[in-house]
Structure formats: C-alpha cells, structure tokens
Amino acid sequence: MNLSFLRVSIWVYLAIFFLYLLGPLVIMSVTAFNSSAFPRMTPWECLTFQWFGELFQDQRILNGIKNSLIIGAGTVVLSVAMGLAGALMLTQIWPKLRATYYTIIIAPILIPGVVLGISTLVFWDRINRMLGLGADSVLSNGIFLTVIGQSTFIASYCMLVLVARLQRYDVALTEAALDLGATHAQAFRKILLPFMRPAIASAAVLAFLASFENYNTTTFTFGEYPTLTIELAQKVRYGITPSISALAFIIVALTVFFALLNEAKLKRQELVAAARKNATVEELAGKIKLPSFFAGNVAAMLVVIFAAATITVVGTATAYSPDQCIANVKEQKQLEADQRIQELRKQREERRKQREADEAEQGETQSAPKPSNNSGFGNVFAPNALSGDEDESNAEPQPSTNGGFGGAFDPNSLKTDE
Amino acid sequence: MSAGVGVDLENLWIRFGDFVAVRDANVNINGGDFFSFLGPSGCGKTTILRAVSGFLDPSEGKVLIGGNDMRGIGPNKRPTALIFQNLALFPLMKVWENITFSMEIKGASAKERRKRADELLDMIALPGQGDKLPSELSGGQRQRVAIARALCAEPDVLLLDEPLSALDLKLRQHMRTELREIQQRVGITFIYITHDQGEALTMSDNIAVMRAGVIDQIADGKTIYNDPNTAFAASFVGENNVFRGKIKQVMGNEAMIATNRSGDLVARISTANQGKLKEGDDAMMFIRPEAFAIAPDGATGDHFVTARVNHEEFEGNVFNIFTEGEGGKEIKVSIPNHGQSFQDHTGQNITLEYEAQNAVLVPAGELAAE
Ligand SMILES: Nc1ncnc2c1ncn2[C@@H]1O[C@H](COP(=O)(O)OP(=O)(O)OP(=O)(O)O)[C@@H](O)[C@H]1O
Ligand SMILES: [Mg+2]
Numbered sequence: 001m002n003l004s005f006l007r008v009s010i011w012v013y014l015a016i017f018f019l020y021l022l023g024p025l026v027i028m029s030v031t032a033f034n035s036s037a038f039p040r041m042t043p044w045e046c047l048t049f050q051w052f053g054e055l056f057q058d059q060r061i062l063n064g065i066k067n068s069l070i071i072g073a074g075t076v077v078l079s080v081a082m083g084l085a086g087a088l089m090l091t092q093i094w095p096k097l098r099a100t101y102y103t104i105i106i107a108p109i110l111i112p113g114v115v116l117g118i119s120t121l122v123f124w125d126r127i128n129r130m131l132g133l134g135a136d137s138v139l140s141n142g143i144f145l146t147v148i149g150q151s152t153f154i155a156s157y158c159m160l161v162l163v164a165r166l167q168r169y170d171v172a173l174t175e176a177a178l179d180l181g182a183t184h185a186q187a188f189r190k191i192l193l194p195f196m197r198p199a200i201a202s203a204a205v206l207a208f209l210a211s212f213e214n215y216n217t218t219t220f221t222f223g224e225y226p227t228l229t230i231e232l233a234q235k236v237r238y239g240i241t242p243s244i245s246a247l248a249f250i251i252v253a254l255t256v257f258f259a260l261l262n263e264a265k266l267k268r269q270e271l272v273a274a275a276r277k278n279a280t281v282e283e284l285a286g287k288i289k290l291p292s293f294f295a296g297n298v299a300a301m302l303v304v305i306f307a308a309a310t311i312t313v314v315g316t317a318t319a320y321s322p323d324q325c326i327a328n329v330k331e332q333k334q335l336e337a338d339q340r341i342q343e344l345r346k347q348r349e350e351r352r353k354q355r356e357a358d359e360a361e362q363g364e365t366q367s368a369p370k371p372s373n374n375s376g377f378g379n380v381f382a383p384n385a386l387s388g389d390e391d392e393s394n395a396e397p398q399p400s401t402n403g404g405f406g407g408a409f410d411p412n413s414l415k416t417d418e
Numbered sequence: 419m420s421a422g423v424g425v426d427l428e429n430l431w432i433r434f435g436d437f438v439a440v441r442d443a444n445v446n447i448n449g450g451d452f453f454s455f456l457g458p459s460g461c462g463k464t465t466i467l468r469a470v471s472g473f474l475d476p477s478e479g480k481v482l483i484g485g486n487d488m489r490g491i492g493p494n495k496r497p498t499a500l501i502f503q504n505l506a507l508f509p510l511m512k513v514w515e516n517i518t519f520s521m522e523i524k525g526a527s528a529k530e531r532r533k534r535a536d537e538l539l540d541m542i543a544l545p546g547q548g549d550k551l552p553s554e555l556s557g558g559q560r561q562r563v564a565i566a567r568a569l570c571a572e573p574d575v576l577l578l579d580e581p582l583s584a585l586d587l588k589l590r591q592h593m594r595t596e597l598r599e600i601q602q603r604v605g606i607t608f609i610y611i612t613h614d615q616g617e618a619l620t621m622s623d624n625i626a627v628m629r630a631g632v633i634d635q636i637a638d639g640k641t642i643y644n645d646p647n648t649a650f651a652a653s654f655v656g657e658n659n660v661f662r663g664k665i666k667q668v669m670g671n672e673a674m675i676a677t678n679r680s681g682d683l684v685a686r687i688s689t690a691n692q693g694k695l696k697e698g699d700d701a702m703m704f705i706r707p708e709a710f711a712i713a714p715d716g717a718t719g720d721h722f723v724t725a726r727v728n729h730e731e732f733e734g735n736v737f738n739i740f741t742e743g744e745g746g747k748e749i750k751v752s753i754p755n756h757g758q759s760f761q762d763h764t765g766q767n768i769t770l771e772y773e774a775q776n777a778v779l780v781p782a783g784e785l786a787a788e
Contacts, residue, residue, distance in 0.1 A: 172506040178494045179471055180520040180571050190522070194510050276554065 025252055032245035035326050039242045046325035049317040051246040058243065064231035067143070068212050071227055074147035075154055075211035076204045082151060083158025083203055084196070087166050090159075106160070108153035113216030120149035121220045142223025149221040154210045158203040165199035257306055263299035271297065422449030422607045423497065423574035425470060429479035432465050439465040441631045442479070447609065447624070449484075452601050454610045456618040457628030458654065458786060463611040464503065467577050470609065471500045483575060499573035501581050505564040507552040513563055514539070514548035520571035538566040541600070558589045565600065575607045582617060594620050615655045619643065627651045629784070635690075646780060647690040652704040654786035659710075659749050661703040662782060668697055672774055674720060675701050679745035684720040685777035700782035705772050707752040708736070712763075713771035723770045725749050727763040739763065741770070 031039035035046040055061060086105050093101055108116065128139040138144055169192065177187035193200075215229045222230055232244065425447040432440040439462045447453045455463045468474040470481055472493035481488045488496060499520075508516050514535035515522070521531050535548050542562035552560055561581060568576055578597075582590045598621045601608045612618050618625045619639040626636045627650070635647040646652035653660060661683060663675035671692055674684045685703045687695050695701060713722060725741035732738075736752040737760055743749050751770060753760075 170504070170506060172502050172504060173508060175473055175493070176500070176502060176506040176508070177519065177523075178492070179473075179498070179500045180523065180567070181494050182519075182523045183494060186523055190519075191508060276551075 025248070028245050029249040029252055032242055032249040034242065035329065037241070039240060039245045045329045047320070048326065049320065051242040052250075052317070054241070055243040055246045055250075060226075060231050060235070061228070061243075061247065064226055064228035067222075067225045068228040071143055071146050071150070071218075071225070072208045072211040074143065075150045076207045078147055078151040079154040079158045079207040079211075080200055080203050082155035083162050083207075084200070086155065086159040087162035090163055091166055091169075106156055109156045111153070113153070113214065114220070116152050117149055117217035117220030120145060120152065120217070124148065140223070142221065142225035145221035145223060146218050146225065146227070149217045150211050150214050153217075154207045157210060158207055161203040161206060162196065162199050165196055169195055253310070257303070257310075260299050260303045260306060264297055264303050267297045267299050422451070422605060423484040424449040424451075425453075425575055425607060425609065426482040426485075427466070427470075427479065428482065430466070430469065430476050430481065431478035432462070432469060432474060433477040439631055440469070443633050445626055445633065445636060447607060449607055450605055451623045452598065452608045452610065452621055454612060454618040454622040454625045455628055456612055456615060456625050456655070458613055460630075461628045462631045463613075463628060464579055467500065467579055467609065467611055470575070471498045471577055472496045497574035498577055499568035499571045499575075500577040501564050501568050501579060503579040503581075503583070505560055505581070507560060507564060507567070509552055511552075512548065513544075513550050513552065513555070516552060516563060517548075517566045517570050519567060534570060535566075538570055541569075542566045557585055558593065561585065561593060562596075565597070569600075569604060573606065575609060576601075578608065578610045580611055580613070582612075583614075590614075590617070597621060619655070627654060629654070629786075644778075645689050646704070646778060647688060649702045649704075649780050649783035650786055652702070652778065652780060657707055657750065658704040659707065660785065661705070661747075663701060663703065665695055665697050665699045665701050665779075668695065673701070673779055675703055675779065677703075679747045680723050680743055682720050683723070683777070684774045685779040686775055688778045688780050691780055695779065695781060701779050702782050703777055703779050705777045707738070707750040708754065709772050709776035710749075710751040710770045711772070712751075712753070713769040715769060717769050717771065721772055721774060723749065723772075724767060725770060726767050727765060729764055730762060732760075739768075741768065 027041055028039070030041050032051050033047055033049070034040065034044055035048040035050065036043075090098065090101060090105075124139050124145055128137055131137075131139070133139060173191050173195070174187045177191045178184070182190065212227075213229060214227075215233060218227050218230060219233075226234070232247075235244065425445075427443045427445040430440055430443040430445075431438065443466065455466060457463055465474065469476050470483070470488075472488065472491060472495075475489075483497060493500075508519065511519070514532060517535045517538050518526070518531035521534060526534075532548075536545070539545050539548055542565060544559055544562060544566075547555070547559070552563065555563065561584075564581065581597075582593050585593060594617055597608075597610075601621075610618070610621065619642075622639055624636060624638055625642050627634045627642060627646075629648075629650045635642060635651045637645075642651060642655050646655065649660070652658050661675070661677050661680055663677035663683070665673050666676045666682060667674045668687070669684075672684055672686050673695060674682050676682050683703060685705075710723075723743055725743040725747075728740045728742055730737060730739050732755075733752075734755065736754055739751040739753065741749045741751060749770065
C-alpha cells in the first residue's frame, strides 16, 4: 500500500516536473503548426507550414542567424583557447596562489552580463581612440566586440569544464613523453591534447550554446551585426508571430537530434570497446566484427526514427496545402463576424429604441448614455479581444480581411512600412 | 662487464624545502651493470632516479652519465629511459604506437614503426598484440610493453622504478628472470629501484642499500647479505636475529660481546668495521636463521644459545622454529628440509649452535622496521 503510494507519487512528481520543464517548449512547438495568426494551440485552426516559410523569408532573422553563427564560431575558438590556457595555468601555478587565481578567473561568471557588455564597449572604445582609429576600425566592429565581450565569461565556463578533465590527467604521461625524447610542444600536442579532446569538444559546444543564446552582453556590443537573440527581442517588441514558434521548434528539434546522435555515438563506442575486450587476438588481427549499429542501441534507433520523421514531415509540407482549410476557417470566421455584427446592430438598434422610449417617458433627460450601458457594449468584445476579431469586425467592409488582420502582427509589414 | 655507459653520482644532495630527501650520495655504476637501489618506502629511491633522468635538479653535487655532467640537460636530451612506478603507458594509443612513440617523435614512418614494434613485441613475448589498447592488457603484459617502449628509444641507461611491485608473486618471479635476460641481451646499464630485497638480490650485479636518504652500503648481493656494513643493512636485507651487547674483547677479525640475556657470544666483525670497533663499544650481532643448528643438549660456550621452542612452521624448503631465549629474547631458526623426518620440539628447551664466521658484528644502530 504505502510502497505503491510512494511509487505513484514519484511518478506524479516526475510528470509534473517534466510538464514544467518541457510543457512550454512543446506548446510553443505545436503553435508553429497552427494557422492562427497568434501563436496558440487552441482553438486549433489548420495544420500549416506557412510559418516556416515566413521564417525563412525573414531577412532579419536569417541575417541574425548568420551573425550568431559567425560570432559563435569566434567565441568558441577564443574561449576554448583561453579556457585551456587558464586550466593549464591552474595546474602549474604555485599551490598557495591557486585558490586566489581560481577565484579571479571564475569571477566573470558572477559579474552580470550587462556590466561585461558595457565594460567591453567602453574599454575597447578607449583603446580604439588611443590608437587613433576611426569608428569603422576592427576594434569597434560589432563582431569583434561581441566575440571579445562574450568570451570574457564564456572562457571561464570552458575553463571549468577543462579543469575537471585536467585534474584526472597523470603528469607522468607528459614526463614519459619527455623522457622518450619529445619536446614540451610535442608532449603537449601528442599526449595532453588528445587526452583533453573530449573536454575540449564539450567546452566548444558549451561555448557555442552560451554565445548563441547570449543577450545581455551582446546587446551592448553588437553594433551593426545583430545576433539572432537581438533580432528576436526586437521583433517580439512589436508582437509575436508563430514564425518565432517555428524557429523555436527548429532549435528544439536540432537540439534533440544532436543529443540523440551524441548518445548513439557514445553507446556505439561502448559496444565496440566491449566487443574488443571480448575478442581474441586473432579476431582483432583479422577482421574486427563490429556490432551492428543498432544492436542494443536505443539512441541510434531513435536517431533514425527522428531522421525518418523529419523527411516525412518535410515531404508532407512540400506536398500539403492548407489553403482549403484556411479558406474554410476564414469563411467561418467571416460568418461569425458577420453574425456578430448583425447582433451588434440589433443590440444598438434595441438600445436606440429603448433610449427613444426612455426619452419619450422622461422627456427632458436626454443626456449621454449611462456608464452601465457602455460596459454592456464592451462585454461583447471582451472574451475575444486578443484573437484579433476586433480588427476583423472593424475592417468588415474589406473582402480580403484575412490578409489584413494577419498583417497587423506581421513584423514584415512593419518593416516595409518603415 | 661490457662497454656500456656508466652513471656516477657525486656528492648528490636533494632537498625539498627543509626536507633532505637524498644526503650526500656517492655512487659509481659501471656501464652494462644491473644496479639496484634497495630501501624501504620513502627513503628517496624515486628521487634519485628522477635526478638521473633529469626531472629533478640536484640541490648539490652532480650526476654524470658516461662521464658527462648532466647539469642543464633536460630529460628529453639524456640518454636515459625511465620506466615509471605506475608505468605511464599512453592510454589513448595502441600498444604498437606506445612502443614506438620515441620513433614518432623523430618522424619515423608508420611502416618503420610497425616493423620495429613487431620486433619488440616478439622480444617481450607479446606477438600480435600491437593493436590492443594498454587497458586491454593484463598487468604483466603492460609491464612488458613499458619495457619495450623504453628499449625502443635505445637508451644507454634504463631506469626502472619498482616496475614489478604491482604484479602478483608468480608473475613477479617470472619477470625477474625475464628482466635479467633482457638486460643481458641488450647489454645496457639498468638502474633498478625496489624495496624487495629478493628482487635486488636475484637480479643485481651491485646493490645500494638506502635508509632515509642515506646510502648505507654499496656492494654485490652476496656481500650485502653476508657482510653488511650497518645494523640497518643487516636487518633490512633478509631475515636476521639480532643480539645487542658491549664489546668485551677484540680478537683479530673476531670479537666477543657481552649480551644482557644470552651471555657472551663471539662473532666476526664485518669487513667495513674491522679495526674500528673497539672494546667497550655498543655493538649488534646478527645471525641468520639458517646459520643456526640444533646442538646436542648441555653444550655451553660462546657459540651456543639456549632457548625454548614456542612453535614451529613447515615452509616447504625449510622448517622454521620460533624460540624464546633467556629473558624472552625471540630467536628464529630455519632448518633446511632435505627429506629428513623432522622431530617436533614445541615446548622443549634446545641449544642452538652457530659458527663465529656466520655471525657478523656491526656498530649498534638503527634497525629496519619490520
Ligand atoms: N616533490 C616533493 N616535494 C616534497 N617532498 C618530496 C617530493 N618528492 C618526494 N618527497 C619526499 O622525499 C622522500 C623520498 O621520496 P621518494 O619518492 O624518493 O621515495 P621512494 O623511496 O621512491 O619511496 P617508494 O618506495 O614508496 O616509492 C619522501 O619522504 C617524500 O615525502
Ligand atoms: Mg618511489
């Protein structure tokens, strides 16, 4: 009894936890496929891929992605290099200084990104002026500044990752290499670096992700090269469209895909290692019988399923046309709107009649409509205020309502307006 | 032996802060010798080896290899190869890559390296195992790969830091003979570090016995065993019964000591101390368990000790008799087993006899911890 209760509550806890964790992502992803002009899951209108199309036609988003990738690459190179240098330094330094050194080098993580951004901007601007360079020099270039600014703290993250691995390094390995005639550079390149490779890869991924999602620091340094986060933030200021959901969906999907791919790879290495251990010398000398890619590798299967699903979806998307459905919804909306307008008119009519009747009764008291009336009027619109129907009913005479009301939320239209 | 490259330590001091790890070591190692440093844990053996291979700078004195002062010459420039206490095989490289790392450094082609690796793998009796990773080998195999890797660098001096300590007894004994064979085949100088006196005695041409940073004695195994310089050397190498006393009378190479519990006993003064030990000095007399024999009852004199048998052990090649002499003095006796029917003495009083030649007298000093 008690045990099963415990088990149930653990499951409930897990469910709530995952709901909390993943729920928003799932919902956002789903809204990317709803034709509703505002990202929402209900009411479900039509399955559509139009938001993806819109996303890929948005020059600012595309440009933002491009800048983010360039800056990400730069930050990865700089941060991993600095992180590795910092980590090596930590193991070489005089033990008494180690704690102090560690604190100093970790400090950038604790400093608000905003401060780092401003200080980067101010510092390099000073340098730029000291060198007598113009406003278009490399030192005031948005990409340069952003890479430098982000690396100030991302390098610390990298160092933490690298130090963890470096602590497991046996210095005797370097000594052995030296003893066998290697120079310090050779020992570093042939022994230490290969040992650090997994950690360097982790640090690089971490650095890239941290750079990609950074906003606080970048917002001061981007200059003429806005990153994706900057573009998104600017876009959201004018209203949110499902094409942002589409972007979110793509990012989530890519993350899941690479996570699975990585898992599959690790699992595969494990299996190969296990197979090698079991194999006799002859087997190894002859042909290594690798386990088939899928055997006992759930992640690998998931990757394949994932890829298949992607292909299917893309295939469907190119073939599928939600026009009919959208037309239907449009028609229905129009009908609803018409109906509501009719009702409205009727109400107005009634009210007018009532007023006339009142006037007739009370004679002179012919003032403005009472506040209570007014609120009654507002109620008609309240429940749907967000949905944009308001616009529609206002724009009632136009036949191409749909385009019109969608446009209100489309940043593209804003941009072209500018 | 042959014309190998010798190693000399001259007035070598190594300090870590205030701590003296090696104190005024003077050692001459002949080229082509198998030389061992023997001492308990923490006595500075590894420290000496690191000074020879160039990872540590001496605080004072110098290291000469082949007569050349090694000061300022880094480990990668010295004609030495070190086999580390923990082997330090490169975990991410295959066995053949490990073995031929020194060739890779010099830019040899993969084909050349492969060929050399196969030769060396044959030599260490691991043919066809070149494609494994070190983690896929057993302890003894890893051991041999480490030796092959060091030999591949074609050093003039091979330094081995307790390479057998991680192995089980059988493998250790097997590897002893194998190491000795390899050394004789390649003919280079081996400097071997161990805290196992059995290893040192079986393999070495010469042994240095170390105690807390000080070298007590340098000699071949037989001399160290039979003619120790100090109480430490006598008690550390092999088993020994110790009798403390004051020298009563010196008679040429022999002397008589007055012990508290076992009466007056006669022993040979160890070679290094002849002429130095004088009447009235505190001294220690050492008698190996196998140097005792059971004498007929009632015999007395200065070659006899009486004792009561506590218990006996049969060890295969010997019978061990643990006895208690006068005043509770513990004495161990080993009687070789040559198939005689052995009579159990437990609880009896027996008389033990030895020859003065087989008992050594050294100045009183620090004993090795059990
Ligand atoms: N880098 C160092 N800093 C300070 N003290 C050290 C250092 N290296 C060694 N020592 C000290 O020097 C002494 C000798 O150490 P060493 O490693 O040479 O011992 P060892 O004889 O090889 O012992 P073992 O048989 O346990 O390997 C030890 O007391 C050790 O604590
Ligand atoms: Mg040691």
